Amino acid sequence: MGDHEQNESFEAFRKSLSYGSRNDLNFKFFKGMSDEQVASFLQDLLHKLGDAYDTGDVLPLIEAAYEAQAEGYSPEPDAPPPRNSFEEGPFTPLEKAIANSTVGMLTTSGHFVAGDDPMPFGEASLTQEDAVNRINEFLREIPLLSEIPSDTPTSDLRVRHGGYDIRSAVRDPNVTFPIDRLREVQARGGVRRLASTFFSFPGATSQGRLRSELPGWVERIHEEEIDVMLLVPV
Structure with missing residues (x-):
């Protein structure tokens, strides 16, 4: 039926x-x-x-x-904890004032720069509709990290993510990739500088494969000499 x-x-x-x-x-x-x-x-x-x-x-x-x-x-009160959950994480105290810090950004929003499509499944020009229709494949796929220069105009940003309605993010990328807001903070002297590169990937991905990719991602992010990382989960 x-x-x-x-x-x-x-x-x-x-x-x-x-x-x-x-x-x-x-x-x-x-x-x-x-x-x-x-x-x-x-x-x-x-x-x-x-x-x-x-x-x-x-x-x-x-x-x-x-x-x-x-x-x-919200999970039921008696539901077991999610498979990929952590009761606590390492606490890293900030050793300098934010105004003297270099700030980076990592989002799970699925943003990338026009002309630099990460090409999930090795396919060019995958649409948002394709991403939604193939969500189960994304949930088994190796996550792809996009590098986004922090001086990228918002008009050059693209977004694709099978796990959420991207219409607001298309109208204004700052909804899930607040690049202009960070620039405004820097212009006011709120931070010393922005990292030269920001990062994004679609959070609807294989969590097991994400863990295997993380060491390489961390190594790449360390190259940016970031003091503070803004994390934007979607």
């Missing part, structure tokens, strides 16, 4: 938004919620939409969606 047939269950409907026939990466979190949770969210959203007709204020709609996302992605 197809997703859109008359007898489709509500469960099938909500799951179809996560890489299904109604795929919508802004609402794929429905898959992690119960029918009752999604129904309650939609009822509340429609109520707030009715209010917005009169007030013109859409902020409550956005806040409701954010709250539902947090609920949908």
Whole structure:
């Protein structure tokens, strides 16, 4: 039975938004919620939409969606920890003031420079639609790290990531790759300098293979002589 047939269950409907026939990466979190949770969210959203007709204020709609996302992605209280989780990490104290530091950036947003496509699967010109449709392949693939000169104009940035809706990042790369914001901080004297190269890769990738790639990435990043690294998980 197809997703859109008359007898489709509500469960099938909500799951179809996560890489299904109604795929919508802004609402794929429905898959992690119960029918009752999604129904309650939609009822509340429609109520707030009715209010917005009169007030013109859409902020409550956005806040409701954010709250539902947090609920949908939160593990159950008795759920085992994710396979790739760490209770603690090494603490490295900052040895100098940030204003005297060199700042780098690493994001999982999937950005790269126009003309320097990392070519997943060895294929040129892979589209965002391709990335979404092949998400399961990405989750088994070796991650590819893109090097982005920190003086790159935002108009030369490209983004591709099968795990999130990139429309906001296309409109304004700073949403997930805040390159202009870092430049503004430097212009105000907030940091001494920006690293000559920033880095990005799509976080929807094989976590096991990511670990095997990390030593080489760390070695490359150390070449930038970075004091502070801004990490932007997506």
